[in-house]
Amino acid sequence: MRPSGRAPDEMRAITIETGFTKHAEGSCLVSFGDTRVLCTASIEERIPPWLRGKGEGWVTGEYSMLPRSTHTRSSREAARGKQSGRTQEIQRLIGRSLRAVVDLKKLGERQITLDCDVIQADGGTRTASISGAWVALRLAVNGLIEAGSLTEDPITGQVAAISCGIFEGTPVLDLDYPEDSSAEADANFVLIEGGQIAEVQATAEGATYDEEGLLRLLRLARIGCDEIFAAQRDAVK
Amino acid sequence: MRPSGRAPDEMRAITIETGFTKHAEGSCLVSFGDTRVLCTASIEERIPPWLRGKGEGWVTGEYSMLPRSTHTRSSREAARGKQSGRTQEIQRLIGRSLRAVVDLKKLGERQITLDCDVIQADGGTRTASISGAWVALRLAVNGLIEAGSLTEDPITGQVAAISCGIFEGTPVLDLDYPEDSSAEADANFVLIEGGQIAEVQATAEGATYDEEGLLRLLRLARIGCDEIFAAQRDAVK
Amino acid sequence: MRPSGRAPDEMRAITIETGFTKHAEGSCLVSFGDTRVLCTASIEERIPPWLRGKGEGWVTGEYSMLPRSTHTRSSREAARGKQSGRTQEIQRLIGRSLRAVVDLKKLGERQITLDCDVIQADGGTRTASISGAWVALRLAVNGLIEAGSLTEDPITGQVAAISCGIFEGTPVLDLDYPEDSSAEADANFVLIEGGQIAEVQATAEGATYDEEGLLRLLRLARIGCDEIFAAQRDAVK
Amino acid sequence: MRPSGRAPDEMRAITIETGFTKHAEGSCLVSFGDTRVLCTASIEERIPPWLRGKGEGWVTGEYSMLPRSTHTRSSREAARGKQSGRTQEIQRLIGRSLRAVVDLKKLGERQITLDCDVIQADGGTRTASISGAWVALRLAVNGLIEAGSLTEDPITGQVAAISCGIFEGTPVLDLDYPEDSSAEADANFVLIEGGQIAEVQATAEGATYDEEGLLRLLRLARIGCDEIFAAQRDAVK
Amino acid sequence: MRPSGRAPDEMRAITIETGFTKHAEGSCLVSFGDTRVLCTASIEERIPPWLRGKGEGWVTGEYSMLPRSTHTRSSREAARGKQSGRTQEIQRLIGRSLRAVVDLKKLGERQITLDCDVIQADGGTRTASISGAWVALRLAVNGLIEAGSLTEDPITGQVAAISCGIFEGTPVLDLDYPEDSSAEADANFVLIEGGQIAEVQATAEGATYDEEGLLRLLRLARIGCDEIFAAQRDAVK
């Protein structure tokens, strides 16, 4: 039995509140149960130096946890003077995941930064970030299209992410913090609406799993992402 | 006339939503119009090294703006590797202001950190931070008292802060961003419930003002803080 | 009674030795009793990036304490790899204070940096820095006028600063270190020759004060600044 | 056809030269074709602070590329003052992978650091690092056993890693640089001798792949790792 | 007697293996006994900002020790976030020494960076670095000449370096680690083929020496450098 009483293939409640902040070109507060992440999309009419002259745009992600988003307070990365390896790993993942559904040539010479700031953490912050960032991105790009700045839609599909893991021997979907902290294995899947896989990060610290285990987690991820895709579509309607 | 149509001595709407996050010992989302700051109070049963053995506690503040809390995106301080002078100045002010109403001996050997994270900025983020931090602190200390960890209340009173300034020649209360960015002079007042002054920071970049001008701003600040004190009391009831 | 035996409205001896270093366009060693600060003004024919194309100049300040300017040695900020919040707060104050008496358009597209390096500290280093920086600035601008690089004087008046505080219940002028370290309240005033106020920073850590107390400190500051204005005029004659 | 003329399931030549440096408790220079990594294992009789008193040891990894291990010179991370996100991601992966085959309780209160320094890069540096680090670790632990410092072997098995990817539509094993830089999808597998999976990192920047694609890459990885396991056994004999 | 059994004026075995890495324009692995340094020369068709428009090139050096090149592991400078004073001192010395034999005008507007990475340390790493860097530089410049990018040879001669010291009262040549760590005085000489001195760094921590002592060390250095010059010539043939 899961600590939350959920069935193995049962997601936490998903809510996506769009327009959470007024300055960003796109924004939402995404919740997976008690995990809450503020995702904003900021459009800038400039590109990184290494892209100049290629006629392409760029999509990138940044991630941070508020110091007291967690059970005990963590020191602020700005005060420590550097971002942790974990933070950098997650923000690279967010950027790659979103770029998997953007045609950078169609985006034109502009950059969209997806800031994912964790307000409250209860497991699955990186996957909630990706799932919410897509909504913020979609809203920002809609704005560009409505303003006539883009004639073709550069977004090629939906992308969502979910964590799965093996908890007390059972594959379960959408780990919350009590599960995450004692799972034998833990995998994050980034999926494209329609069935393709954008990224798999399956880690077994201590334990390991076999091919069948990996496939069972992937199948759970598909169930979860279908639910997220629906929530994303509702949110941007 | 003020851009917002407010009277010179009229505050923006204040709302204080307590319990905004579940992990912190005290928290609130404070809004002054479109300025919104998440304030959390974190209790740690340890004190800074230089206080050891004095039988006293410590209260400190940290401050940050989310990258897209502002009109245009600012780079993340954690990514730049250091906190700006402005950030440090503000977090020092938050800490001093709250310590003005705490008896550190009564607090005992523990530290309370007040994290003020700006979700959306529209002028007055530092004064909203102080005003909200008091609520988070009050809630956290209430918890210590209820748990029997404290027998005497270390909080000696309420503290609140507000900005005033001279806008197009007229002293006005609670500057929003359009006023703040073109005010001739700008002052932040930190007041104690009952009338005492904890801190004045009055700055005239370009312009200057005389004694009478300073006093008129102080009188506006008293009007504003009385309204904040009432909102704080409602919030912690 | 004050530890130094001074009357409540009595300043320490002020001396301003101009031309203390030969390379700077303007320089002085300013002393308020045992507090000694080397102030230099450096003219550079370039402006910060964000000012380009506006036809204006810039005036900025930097501040540092030599490691053994204080009773016990402090570690060097360059060795620690960052400037403290206090240092940044002070150098921002120095820059704002001097800009209050400079017409940046008349200065033209050049930057003047006022470096204030504390040789020996005995309270009031930031106010001595501002008072001395004005002398260094005046000398540097005189040089530009004499060289024909400026046809109109961009300096609109004199600026000086002084600290006041409440020491053992009595408002006193020009705090030295023994007073500063035990004062109930402490305020720094930056005044313009002629009576206008450029900046007030009044802080009451622990204690607080009322409107009357603030005004009494301001009146003391006027007495002190008049003495500084005279010393500045003597120095640049 | 692959640029190197290899068959899709053909590895590059693997060589493992043990004892490459004399100071480390275990070391080897591992080559996968032109990719060469120096792996050293350093034993220290101390553990990280957060492990104290648990009776366990720790295994961790560090990774760096020499500035001119690549086609064009990269600036030195020590000179830039921080490690890149990529570096941190890789060294976290190295540590996790090796810990998957170590019983930390049996290791006792000591730390083994696996330094992987890339001498020459031609694709697959992180997987070569993991594969070589196991050899260095095995040699270092052998030394502890021979010296009588350990009575039970804390290493529970072999671990190896290999990259696979889809190159011009075909799944291929052990990508070299020309393949890596133009592959549609790229996956790193960390496998345990005997068939279990320790980690999968499958990324599709731009392209994506389906379940079948992922499984085909996993099967290639098994072929490659079997060859590496054999080379590791030869090396430590 | 020296710990190694060498005569006072006897060098360790020198080997220089050129072409050790394939990407660099010039490279070698230089060994002085158990001290082994990888030296690479990287040509970049750009120059530092302060050289622009002077029609000259630049030659610079960088130095690092692999974490486990030493008896006990040192922490990685990239992880600590800064290069030590020792590292910076050595890389400045490498750059100066090589520039002593390069006509920067003839080199043209390009920069050559000499990276010296210590694989294994047993005393004399800085002098081995300089001696090996010359070989890497020579090979890189030969490539420029062969490619027709240079019509005149900018290298004006050979440069080599060696350490000498006073060990148990006797002046000895080419200190190894056991000697270096207990020598009374220690001097590094950088000599030009033909007899000129490019640099002397003679340090006596604790002990001191007289003029005669300095000259005896210089004479030993000449013996050692003659041997290195021959090895360099062999290597680049």
Place this chain on the structure above:
Amino acid sequence: MRPSGRAPDEMRAITIETGFTKHAEGSCLVSFGDTRVLCTASIEERIPPWLRGKGEGWVTGEYSMLPRSTHTRSSREAARGKQSGRTQEIQRLIGRSLRAVVDLKKLGERQITLDCDVIQADGGTRTASISGAWVALRLAVNGLIEAGSLTEDPITGQVAAISCGIFEGTPVLDLDYPEDSSAEADANFVLIEGGQIAEVQATAEGATYDEEGLLRLLRLARIGCDEIFAAQRDAVK
């Protein structure tokens, strides 16, 4: 002819003003012509961690140039966030030089830090720093002896330093800035009163020199140091 009109073996005027600051245990302002350095000695009753339990003390040096001590303003190292290689090289030299005349066992478990802050630079700042630091150290140790904290004098002699160089083909003593910036070769000598050599740093960037040249510079250095030794003795009388 030298730009200053001095004879080749003629020093600039040396003045040493002791007691320049009141907080330091020892201090002086040392001038070599227009080069002026404030040297302070700070005693702390603690030692670096790596010396604990050895019954020895430590002497170390720090060095900095005020931003406008030079012809054009340099940015502040504290603002840049790190000390330059040049700064670190010089402060290491200052520490080594002073330790050459201190018996660390006799000093006992305390640390003396010699801060050398350049007020005005005109060539030879590092050698003036060493020469002045000895005076500050002597005064600080005298205080320890007078206070009865030391029964035996840990200072074994005098140490001084001077630069010499080859200027327009002629060996000259005590280079000022115009000479230093165009000298063909430049050497810093640290000598012990009585004739021993503590350190030689002879550098020829571009040019080189032979054995005879080195000896001629050393002879000039002896002349200069004798004059400094006399000035030091006068200062501490």
